[in-house]
Amino acid sequence: MSEDYEQEWANTPIAIQRVLNKTQNQIQQQIQKAEQQDDVEIVAVLKEIKKALKQLEKKVA
Structure with missing residues (x-):
């Protein structure tokens, strides 16, 4: 039997x-590749994207 959830997260698939x-x-893999190629600027951008995704994940969790 399933029950209805009324919390805010209940509508998040x-x-x-x-x-x-x-x-x-996927971003972590790209970070590793960029680190191997010493592409510091790309690593920094990808890490910021990863950080933003983690924040988004906390909001939908």
Whole structure:
């Protein structure tokens, strides 16, 4: 039996969490590649994107 959830997060589909997780993993891979190539500027940008995604994840969790 399922029950209705009335909390704010109840309207957030699980798919969003999966997409965020997958995207974060992809960004982490790109960070590692950029670090290997000593591309400091790209690493900095990707880390900021990753940070923003983590903040978004906290909001939808």
